[in-house]
Amino acid sequence: MKAHLFVTCLVDQFFPEVGIDLVKCLRLAGVEVHFLTGQTCCGQPAFNNGFWREARSLAKRFIYLFEKADLIVIPSGSCASMVKVFYPVLFKDDPILLARAQALSQKVYEFSEFLVKLLGIETVASKYTGKITYHDSCHLLRELKIYEEPRKLLKAVKGVELVEMENSEACCGFGGIFSIKNSDISAAILQEKIDRIRATDAKVVVANDVGCLMHIAGGLSRQNLTIKTRHIAQILAAD
Amino acid sequence: MKNKPDNFHFQAKTALNNPSLQQALSKATTHILNKRARAIQELTDLETLRDRARRIKEQTIAQLNHYLLQLESEVRKAGGKVYWAREARDAQRYIAKLVKQKKAQLVVKGKSMVSEEIGLNEYLEKLGLEVVETDLGEYIVQLAGERPSHIIAPAIHKSREEVALLFQKKLGTNPEAEISKLTQVARERLREKFFQADIGITGANFAIAETGTIVLVENEGNIRFTTSLPPVHIVLMGIEKVIPTLADLVVFLKLLPRSATGQKLPSYVSLITGPRRDGEKDGPEELHLIILDNGRSRILSEPALRESLYCLRCGACLNICPVYQKVGGHAYGSVYAGPIGSVITPPLVGLYRARALPYASTLCGACRDICPVKINIPHMLLQLRQGLSYRWNRNLINPGYWLEKLLTITWSMGMKDEGRYRFGSKVARLLQRPFLKKQKISHLPYPFSRWTKSRDFTPLAAKPFRIWWEDNQRSSKDHERAD
Numbered sequence: 213m214k215a216h217l218f219v220t221c222l223v224d225q226f227f228p229e230v231g232i233d234l235v236k237c238l239r240l241a242g243v244e245v246h247f248l249t250g251q252t253c254c255g256q257p258a259f260n261n262g263f264w265r266e267a268r269s270l271a272k273r274f275i276y277l278f279e280k281a282d283l284i285v286i287p288s289g290s291c292a293s294m295v296k297v298f299y300p301v302l303f304k305d306d307p308i309l310l311a312r313a314q315a316l317s318q319k320v321y322e323f324s325e326f327l328v329k330l331l332g333i334e335t336v337a338s339k340y341t342g343k344i345t346y347h348d349s350c351h352l353l354r355e356l357k358i359y360e361e362p363r364k365l366l367k368a369v370k371g372v373e374l375v376e377m378e379n380s381e382a383c384c385g386f387g388g389i390f391s392i393k394n395s396d397i398s399a400a401i402l403q404e405k406i407d408r409i410r411a412t413d414a415k416v417v418v419a420n421d422v423g424c425l426m427h428i429a430g431g432l433s434r435q436n437l438t439i440k441t442r443h444i445a446q447i448l449a450a451d
Numbered sequence: 452m453k454n455k456p457d458n459f460h461f462q463a464k465t466a467l468n469n470p471s472l473q474q475a476l477s478k479a480t481t482h483i484l485n486k487r488a489r490a491i492q493e494l495t496d497l498e499t500l501r502d503r504a505r506r507i508k509e510q511t512i513a514q515l516n517h518y519l520l521q522l523e524s525e526v527r528k529a530g531g532k533v534y535w536a537r538e539a540r541d542a543q544r545y546i547a548k549l550v551k552q553k554k555a556q557l558v559v560k561g562k563s564m565v566s567e568e569i570g571l572n573e574y575l576e577k578l579g580l581e582v583v584e585t586d587l588g589e590y591i592v593q594l595a596g597e598r599p600s601h602i603i604a605p606a607i608h609k610s611r612e613e614v615a616l617l618f619q620k621k622l623g624t625n626p627e628a629e630i631s632k633l634t635q636v637a638r639e640r641l642r643e644k645f646f647q648a649d650i651g652i653t654g655a656n657f658a659i660a661e662t663g664t665i666v667l668v669e670n671e672g673n674i675r676f677t678t679s680l681p682p683v684h685i686v687l688m689g690i691e692k693v694i695p696t697l698a699d700l701v702v703f704l705k706l707l708p709r710s711a712t713g714q715k716l717p718s719y720v721s722l723i724t725g726p727r728r729d730g731e732k733d734g735p736e737e738l739h740l741i742i743l744d745n746g747r748s749r750i751l752s753e754p755a756l757r758e759s760l761y762c763l764r765c766g767a768c769l770n771i772c773p774v775y776q777k778v779g780g781h782a783y784g785s786v787y788a789g790p791i792g793s794v795i796t797p798p799l800v801g802l803y804r805a806r807a808l809p810y811a812s813t814l815c816g817a818c819r820d821i822c823p824v825k826i827n828i829p830h831m832l833l834q835l836r837q838g839l840s841y842r843w844n845r846n847l848i849n850p851g852y853w854l855e856k857l858l859t860i861t862w863s864m865g866m867k868d869e870g871r872y873r874f875g876s877k878v879a880r881l882l883q884r885p886f887l888k889k890q891k892i893s894h895l896p897y898p899f900s901r902w903t904k905s906r907d908f909t910p911l912a913a914k915p916f917r918i919w920w921e922d923n924q925r926s927s928k929d930h931e932r933a934d
């Protein structure tokens with residue numbers, strides 16, 4: 213099977229190691245991975261902040277670039293929601309682009325959804341020793357309704373002990389621009405998340421979205437805590 | 452100073468720095484959420500119910516004219532009076548006229564958000580009347596000279612200790628007294644008022660068009676007294692409260708108490724059709740229904756926001772909202788707080804005045820998931836943000852707006868072309884160098900300093916992923932050639 217990887221601008225620029233592990237997981241799953249180097253950002257930051265004109269131009273660019281692909285895998289619930297759910301919103305008054313956005317949205321899968329739902333894979337033969345806890349990213353959970361898939365994948369990893377934190381579904385307080393515009397509230401929400409992570413005694417917190425992880429990691433590091441943040445692909449690709 | 456939506460950031464900060472508020476909020480919201488979770492567990496058909504409730508609201512709001520007119524004529528038939536109020540002022544004046552006519556001196560009130568919306572208490576007090584809130588939470592808030600901070604639990608921001616102190620100061624109770632004792636004292640005070648009151652004012656949870664029936668849901672029994680003891684009963688309702696039939700009410704009565712307080716059934720449901728009839732023992736001599744627009748038709752005319760009119764005012768979205776949990780209701784500076792408040796306040800008071808509210812959300816979507824009528828709050832907040840981003844004329848002298856716009860435009864230019872993107876990523880790596888200390892970024896210039904104030908920032912990686920990919924492709928091609 214052939215699939216295109218939209219790695220997201222955050223992974224590309226801040227977390228290339230996540231991208232490398234994504235490629236590894238997908239190849240282990242028997243997927244022929246393609247990567248279009250023309251890809252940049254899906255436009256979500258502008259969209260979330262109300263700058264829909266700018267978002268629209270990036271969305272258009274994304275549609276042109278990926279339209280020919282059969283399958284697009286995105287390692288982020290947030291960016292996958294942008295393409296699947298919000299592109300049609302952006303183009304609701306443009307029948308042609310709307311149709312193209314809708315067609316595209318059918319072909320987009322979030323990484324864990326792609327493995328579990330589409331490929332029916334539950335393990336990529338990895339090994340990872342230790343206690344981990346999983347944070348549900350908001351867009352992944354509530355726009356895409358993905359809850360079980362990442363848990364299935366994580367539980368199948370040899371040596372992993374998955375401990376659920378209290379209220380894993382609560383937001384980490386990131387919210388993109390929210391973390392800047394309402395930074396104090398954002399930090400207060402994050403504190404609650406960090407307290408809950410610490411209460412599990414896990415050494416690693418896993419999520420499917422590097423945005424949330426970046427936020428959580430920022431808090432952990434400021435408080436000199438040694439708990440690590442990992443994208444799910446990094447756990448699945450470990451051996 | 453009165454809180455205003457313009458001052459959200461300041462008010463939020465004040466709330467974050469108030470430990471007793473933090474504790475009260477966290478305790479109360481957790482408690483209600485747990486109760487709710489238990490109460491919905493046994494509803495096997497929860498999803499069907501929510502869909503049905505939503506459909507009823509959809510259909511009613513789509514034919515609002517029809518149902519409101521039907522309601523009007525049914526209420527009149529039952530002997531009630533109906534007044535249409537376009538704005539807050541109109542409702543106030545109508546009530547003032549009645550007060551004069553009846554030479555009223557004392558008004559008792561049941562909990563009503565609409566009366567908050569039109570500032571009724573202040574207005575009546577200015578006219579020289581005594582106004583007494585009879586809902587316990589409202590009573591506390593009134594004693595404290597504050598405003599309700601939650602749709603359902605008006606005094607949610609107050610700790611037990613604060614309430615005890617307040618009662619000591621205002622009513623002379625023992626500060627060590629149990630809450631149940633304080634409740635009893637308040638009840639006794641209120642009982643006298645019910646018998647002396649000239650007018651009772653309530654809101655309405657629903658108004659049934661088919662029968663002209665006003666439905667009031669409560670737990671304390673105070674609304675029952677408010678509607679039956681004083682000789683005049685005034686009902687204040689927003690235009691969106693009408694539902695077509697009694698059968699529809701059944702659906703909502705399953706959802707509302709569970710969502711609002713985590714109860715399977717409310718303690719009291721009053722169904723009021725017209726004033727007291729001949730031969731009936733209790734009930735007011737006159738019933739006045741005020742149907743208030745006050746900006747709601749503006750929401751109605753805006754398709755993207757219309758579903759906010761489906762709201763039952765159950766307050767569940769406030770309880771689950773991570774932002775509300777941290778800042779409480781007063782920070783919003785509006786009558787309606789929390790997620791739904793952030794959606795309806797802009798069309799009610801003006802988008803620009805309420806401009807901070809659509810951003811007072813992480814867009815996590817927990818509100819939509821808990822909402823008994825599945826109102827898509829995050830999507831509406833996005834719509835409102837969009838409306839704000841291109842209001843440059845209102846933002847002319849707001850440097851923050853221009854900085855944001857400049858950053859967004861520069862950023863999107865960089866993202867629109869692969870060459871520029873690669874170039875930009877190199878420049879960004881140069882720019883971050885002075886801030887990089889021990890693989891950490893702990894200080895950044897404004898506006899990013901807002902992040903680094905409490906969190907470290909992840910540095911850009913030495914090389915982007917695409918460089919690895921290109922090297923990897925090249926070397927595997929070399930491999931192929933070598934084979």
Ligand code: SF4
Nearest residue numbers: 762763765766768822
């Ligand atoms: S928006 Fe939904 S959850 Fe919020 S108060 Fe209204 S009905 Fe309740």
